[in-house]
Amino acid sequence: MNGPTIRFDQVAFAYNEAQFLFDATVPDGAITALMGPSGSGKSTLLNLVAGFETPKSGRILIGEQDMRDRAPAARPVSMIFQENNLFAHLTVEQNVGLGRSPSLKLTADDKRAIADALASTGMQNKNNRLPRELSGGERQRVAIARALVRQCPVLLLDEPFASLGPALRADMLDEIRALQARLGLTVLFVTHHPEDASRLADHVLFLENGHITAQGPAKSFLDEQAPAAFRRYMGDAG
Amino acid sequence: MNGPTIRFDQVAFAYNEAQFLFDATVPDGAITALMGPSGSGKSTLLNLVAGFETPKSGRILIGEQDMRDRAPAARPVSMIFQENNLFAHLTVEQNVGLGRSPSLKLTADDKRAIADALASTGMQNKNNRLPRELSGGERQRVAIARALVRQCPVLLLDEPFASLGPALRADMLDEIRALQARLGLTVLFVTHHPEDASRLADHVLFLENGHITAQGPAKSFLDEQAPAAFRRYMGDAG
């Protein structure tokens, strides 16, 4: 499997005052970091890809296929939201299991994959907890574990590492990297941490005010020649 | 006003398997960073101070007063939660206004303070939005704005800056610092970012596995002699 490209062809969208216009290509089978100030439209962009919002005009192509009129469920996309990723009444294990089979009919293989994913997110001892019995970071890890067992060509992650400490975050980044390498996924993830981007991403898309104002290989963003807009976002110290 | 000390006197607590024992003093009128791996008990510790959980044994003193049997509303504490800080049916302005007056009867003074707080969090143009019309980071900023207008001697912040970009986060840290300096608050905030701690905190409390395993001036955590546990948390690279 090799993940498809995602193409934004003059995609326009608006929430009342907030206007968005996206025109860019997310390279296939690679990891792209989506960065930008709070409120710049990162989550909106992911929602457009996943089909939770519909463009006013323009086209979104995943691979060769136009996604217009495709219901969210019919898109080859798996997404971790910024919040509320778990079913409150299902245990950790069931929540992860749903990533494998929406009817929770799990084969021995599935179960192994789930156990592995829980182990690699450090949640192996909390299989039977309910989400409300988890800390904020643990909940994020369960969502990541579910992403690990899903086998969708496109993976969208909306700030999945925000509540994790540095060491754990690094581990999770490595897990995602390994998964991507193994399956050749196209990954698009939102982060506010240049370290994350430099560790995991091949490319960076930078958003400001509803527009993509800079893009390029991750390296180019993280040294002295980074685009001015990006340097502003990072603060003078950045 | 000068914020009180917060003393944990052999405070024991448990969620089923997870055991906690806290014994420490949070210095008065200063800013303390609470750090530690995901699931180590940071939110739990804040919940104990705010009164949302009750110790099994031990005492929590704020200033000279034992908090046992004090309802959350009766404690001199204001808290920003890790999630779910806003009322979904109230506008941004009303949500912030509640920090000033629980009846939303606002004087001209209050209104000025609210407008200032919204301006300094960059939310001035979104007064009348409902939370669901905001991005994740914008919601956090509204919560911070509310913390800015509250005038409680103790301020507890649970990862309030997670969804903000570096520059904005730095601004918010400065706002909190200014507020603390002006009112002499005792501030206890959870963060996973050593930069935040070094920029804002006077002290650091480090938690692991339900126990405070290291504490000291912020400076001492951020150089070569940092405690081993803390270095582990930061990852080898940290």
Next chain:
Amino acid sequence: MRRIPADPRLLGGALALGMLAVLIGGAFVGLIAEGARNPQAAWAAFDFYLLRIIRFTLLQALLSTVLAVLPALVVARALSRHPVFPGRQLILQLFAVPLALPAIVAALGLLALLGRAGFLATPLGALIGEPWPGIYGLSGILVAHVFFNLPMATRLFLEALQTIPTDQHRLGVQLGFSASNTFRFIEWPALRKALPSVAGLVFMLCVTSFTLVLTLGGGPRATTLEVAIYQALRFDFDPARAVALTLVQLALTVVILAVLSRLGADTAGDANLSVAPRRFDRPNARERMINVALLVVTVVFVVSPLAAIVFAGLFADLQRLAFETSVRSATVTSLWLAFAAATVAIALSFALLRTRHLLQSRRPGGRPSLFERLTDRGAGYVLVVPPIVIGAGWFILLRTMTDLFALAPIMAITVNGVMAMPFALRLLRPAHDDAATRHDRLCASLGLTGWNRLRLIDWPSLRRPLTSAFAFAMALSLGDLGVIALFGSDAVKTLPYLLLERMGSYRTADAAGLGLFLAALTLALMLLSDRLGRSRR
């Protein structure tokens, strides 16, 4: 044991329970005091006939419950799968009408369709190859009970489905849920939370059903405990026996409901801000067809007896009726009594809900205390105590008072309010508990309590369920005529009372017109509550 700090929300629940206890306890005290003169009568109640009644009571109530609740689950789900289609609101509003109809009006409406001389008698007769025998006996009772309870249960279930955070739908779509996965992981947990209480409510209504059972049941073969209680008080004036039978009825109900409650589970609430304001899954063509068929059948079932009532009502001289002073004053009386009763019902429910939620959140995991259980299911058991028992008991207690008649409206308001409370409770609970999980900590940390919390947080976020519960409670009281008749005060003549009076003085057309009027009034109430309940933005 840690001391629980006094909390006004606990006080509210305690007061509400106290009021219920006084209301029912007082009635029992009155009856027992009177019955003490002839205590053996209580034992005489336990005769050959009682066992038979108990068997029949349980049989018909259980069957009715199953027949009303199972379809209601499916119908509610179908309605929630199609959140917008023309006429959806109207269907929901129509679904509130049956409960507001006096039982005899509804029975006549049903018979106009399914009776031996009903519209459907000829086709049905052709179908079975002999003259249609009507629906007397168990089948009639069941049809009538389903007619009353299916629409109500549907509304209650729908209310529960509407508290599902929209993010869960987003999540489901993300994970590729099919309709059955969605049902299993998203809809069923919400329905299951509501199931025991809704089934319990329907069961209690069927246990205590009286006019319907007598009119359509065909004879003493089909009588319920309620009839025996009624007889004990009405005919034999035997308070001791009435109390004994009421206790039997109560005990049976408690046992059955305890079993029922195993069906459900208190599933975990979701404390998160619900972000995405809509549903993203679209039923496929096959499911859509099934749902449409299901809705059509249900709507036809519910609407056609109503249509028969309307049809009959149109023959009345509606214009004359509308201008009669007696009709007008009865309308005014009915409306204000119902308004006051609904206020009582909502206040009680709200106090109980808040207390229950608070108690539950204070014991993560542990077993509920007696107090909590009382605020939960316990309060609902009032339905099993027949209004005639409450009325007669209080009558005995108060009879030495100088002005008994002045108390009639107060009694009517209280009793109707209390009897509507279990309905309001169930309409409010899903939304209330949901909002409370989301808001409790935030409110505590902001010092939002009491009036401020009510005004700024609870009212705006519960406005829709509150207004609909209010309208529902009003509709219920509007259709009731039990208590007023007992105290017999001509100063308070309500619409159902007038309707029965016309029927008794053989003004059938007038009675039909008044039936139509009552139905229209209910519908108007529902429309109004819908309008008021819609949030402003």
Next chain:
Amino acid sequence: AENTLTIYTYDSFTAEWGPGPIVEKAFEAQCSCQVDFVSVADGVALLNRIKLEGANTKADLVLGLDTNLTTEARATNLFVPHGISAESVAVPGGWNDDTFLPYDYGYFAVVYDTEKLQTPPTSLKDLVEGDPSQKIVIQDPRTSTPGLGLLLWIKSVYGDDAGNAWAKLKNRVLTVTPGWSEAYGLFTKNEAPMVLSYTTSPAYHIIADKTERYQAASFSEGHYLQVEVAGMTKKGAENPLAKQFLQFMLTPSFQDAVPETQWMLPAAKTSEPLDEAFDRMVKPTKSLTIPSDEIAEKRKTWIDEWLQVMSR
């Protein structure tokens, strides 16, 4: 208050089209006093209401009990002799009760629909043994006075064999309703060709509806008699208006209201002859009654017996 007469009665009496408003107006015109009606569901509820209130009752008069209930009513010791000559009373079998006075009477009868039933039963036996597919709607004797009436009717005809009669009649019973209105409603909605009502019911249809479609069946064994009565309470004995009203009750001013509001027969002279429709009503050959004392004593046993049979 001063100069007020409080009368407890049942609600169809005080209904807008009942005799209450007419009677009230007529009496108030001659006494220059205020009449207050307090109404409950029916005669049985009336008796219980009095039992409940006991000596505290506000009633001066109780109007609407019937002869089946007078023994029980007397046993409450709340009623006092009326002290009025009963010679103007004209009810079958005469009147010699010193506590209660009648205001109307009627005979129970099976009313049938001539369009549905060509050959109505001609006797109770005919009814009991007739074609089970021709249904009748009756009332429950536990909740309704006509229901109790039928029970007593069958008792007075069949005696100890009443149980067997009920066992047969049961197959013809479409349904048993809690009250007269429900049963009559089903009947006029064509649900059944027969209903238990009164011999005078057809007069209503003739006079108000101008139709002869509904008729009462005349039974050869005779018809059971119901006499509706009023009595004065201890409290009423101190109110001169109470006795005055009882006297008034037997005058044409009151009695004129009876036939075409109650659809029963007047218990004393009316100012004009009854509408000719009443002449065409069934005139029972024999008026059946069971002494009130016996009813009071045995009602419970009889109802149990009825239940035994009917609930099989």
